[in-house]
Each structure stands twice: as C-alpha cells, then as structure tokens.
Amino acid sequence: MDGRFNLDNQLCFRLYTASRLITQAYHPLLSQHGLTYPQYLVLLVLWEKDSQPVNDIAKRLMLETNTVTPLLKRMEAEGILTRTQGKKDARQMIVKLTNKGQELKEKLSDVPETVGRSVLCESVTPETVPGLFRMLDDIIGQLKHDNNESNG
Amino acid sequence: MDGRFNLDNQLCFRLYTASRLITQAYHPLLSQHGLTYPQYLVLLVLWEKDSQPVNDIAKRLMLETNTVTPLLKRMEAEGILTRTQGKKDARQMIVKLTNKGQELKEKLSDVPETVGRSVLCESVTPETVPGLFRMLDDIIGQLKHDNNESNG
C-alpha cells in the first residue's frame, strides 16, 4: 500500500549502493599501486592542476579539509606528494606531486576506460550517459545549495 | 585533449558525491532520533519484514556481515532491536525490532517525502526518476555480478 518506506523506492539507497560497488570495481586496479579511490580522486585533481592549497582540493572534491588533510598526509607518507607551507599565506599548505605522483598518471592510464567499460549495459550507453550526468549534476547542485543554506 | 582523467568526466565521482550529499540531507532528520543513515537503512529492511538473520539484512543492503554486525550492535545498545541466537540454526543471529524500533516508523514517517522533495529539480522529476532508477539498477546489477565473479 504505502511504499514510502520501501527500500526499492529509495533514490539514496541506489546512489549509495552504486557508489560503493563502483568504488569496489576500482579497487583491484588501484590497490596494485597502493592507492585507494579517494586518493585516486586527489590525483585526478592534481594531474589537472598541480600545486594547490588543501582548501582548493577539498572544494573541488566537495569534501571538508578534516577529511582531506589525513588523506594527504597518508599520500605524503607514500611519497606521492609533498605538503609545504605557502609563502604568500603561511596558513596554506601547498600540495605538490612528486615524480612518483606524476608517474602514476601513466601507470593508471587505462583505469578510466576499464572502469567505464564495466558499467556499460543496456540502459547505460554512450548515448544515455550525458542524461545521467545531467541528473546527477542537478542533484548535486541542488543538495550542495540546500546543505550550505541550512548551515549558514 | 585527453579527457580520460578529467574529474568532470567521471561517473563514479558523481555517484560518490551525490551519495554523500544526499546522506547529509538525511542527517538532520535522522540525528534528532539518534540514527545514522546506514542505521535507517536497517530499519527500512526490518520494517519491511521483521525478524531476520544478520545475513539476510546484509544481502538486502548488499553489505558484508562485518559491516552490519557492529551496526546492529550499536542499534541493540540503543534499544532499537534485539539480537537472539536462532533456534533452528544456532549460527544465525535473529534480529528483531523492539517497540522503540517499531515506533520509529511513525516518528520518521515524513522523512522519505522530505528528502524526496529536496532532490527534485529541472532534470529530476516524477517523470524522469524511473529512467534514473533503471540506469542505477542496471549499473548495480552489472557491478554486483562483476565483483562477485572476480572474487570467485
């Protein structure tokens, strides 16, 4: 009768599950290089633009600095990047890839395609993906706005 | 040139972000009742069908028992449910809602609608949601299959 509480009707559960499972799909590809999925996301950001303060990385990933800081420290301990105090602004920590971090770009070059292929199916095709992206981007934009509003 | 590594091209990042943000949207609604989002998912499962072994709950949520067990223990400590050894099979722990757990169903009755409204936007409407569900279900089905295969 009242399907409000039905798990199968929940958008969030689908997003939560899809996110977990696709992260699991990345796992074998990343773990052989000692990386986790969130660490891979940091690399994507730094490959795009090297030498950024913690805050810019966090904003790009829509994460808090209290999530990103320990993550960066682990990556620093692995020799993937360096964290140095900013010169203009001594509060900032500038994050910069090491050679090892830059070399990972080549080593992981087939990851996007491999994972991309693994999600293609009847309803998810090169034709339908833009529509899916649009909906997810809209949801993200909406929620980012709402969540910020309710905090102040 | 080569957009393979562009964060904006990544499906997983969108799913990961959308999942996090929508979970954050649940937070104020759930935390006033002392619940987390994964705990709310357990309640959805038990409201659907009370008195289930740990394994059935884990399978329904597509989680491992080593994730679900501590979660259930915390909920037991809160007096939301009970865990009792199965009679037919002494290995099973049967999870059953307490009165408090059943009463939460009424107290949380407006949560699905509230969260549902908060994600509606131009491209996500009652008309387009079934298509979105279809794609997410396909992705989940695909990855569940793949991930199980690669383990054995």
Added chain:
DNA sequence: AGTATTTATATCGTTCACGATGCAAATATA
C-alpha cells in the same frame, strides 16, 4: 597600533566500509 573577526588547516571522537582472518555450527563426504 591594538583588538576582533575571519580564514586555512589540523586534531579528536564516532561511525561506517571492507579486506583478512578466526571460530563454531551445520552439512557433505569418505
């Protein structure tokens, strides 16, 4: 200049996720 506020980052505590592993009960096989 001196004080208040904001900003950038970090620390702490709690709760997931999950790989690896352990253990006891149930089941299959010899």
Added chain:
DNA sequence: TATATTTGCATCGTGAACGATATAAATACT
C-alpha cells in the same frame, strides 16, 4: 561415524567521512 568443507557471524586493522573544536595567520575594524 569420523573427517572435510561450507556457512553464519564475529573480531581486527586501516582508511575514509564528518561534526565539533582548536590554533595560528591574515584581515577588518576601532
């Protein structure tokens, strides 16, 4: 019936996420 395998759940260790809070540097204000 004895032994091997499978199954259901739990424990342990690690790495996120994130709310709350702390701290120091930068900025605004008086």
